């Protein structure tokens with residue numbers, strides 16, 4: 001474990017995130033004064049109170065609130081999760097992320113990051129890419145005419161992030177993506193941990209098969225017997241003590257092989 005992610009540093013980062021939330025975010029100030037604590041935050045509550053999860057004074061500044069999360073942050077999170085899963089993409093590779101909406105290709109880490117539309121995606125002929133609307137000259141964005149579609153990627157240089165563990169018909173290797181609610185056990189080739197409303201939070205390395213969280217970005221703890229997550233780098237919205245669906249099945253522990261924070265599935269009682 002590097003000095004930057006020692007357990008003590010990890011706990012300090014968590015404490016700092018909580019203090020900042022109490023100081024600057026209306027939702028947490030309200031909860032603290034009403035309950036004297038920060039109770040678990042569910043997805044429904046986070047969506048209904050999204051405006052109250054933004055830091056005070058910041059949400060109303062359009063220049064500082066461009067709407068969708070910058071693609072660069074999303075890619076950094078995905079790249080770190082792939083490294084954690086032991087599936088770091090090679091330079092020159094193309095990574096296709098299965099998604100419900102389009103995004104311009106992004107070049108970062110020597111890799112081109114694309115999306116391929118999931119079969120569940122609803123296509124709108126009048127769709128306009130919000131990232132493009134807000135950042136028409138963003139240097140990370142490649143040619144707009146190069147839009148992805150439902151085509152299945154092929155070739156050895158492609159890597160597909162998908163909700164399945166089956167390689168594409170065209171032979172491109174797949175990295176499966178799981179959520180706590182959808183996790184169903186062994187992933188011998190590694191897997192990414194992704195919650196649709198929280199992003200890529202960690203991964204299952206094939207070397208241990210445990211569900212590692214990315215300690216640079218996520219902190220997990222028990223709160224009155226309930227597993228809650230705090231996103232250490234998210235400010236807009238600020239997400240402290242969130243409770244994703246399926247969290248009741250997992251408890252925070254330390255990986256017996258790597259000594260790093262994991263979530264372990266609770267054994268069901270016989």
Ligand SMILES: [Zn+2]
Pocket residue numbers: 205208209210212255256257258259
């Ligand atoms: Zn491990």
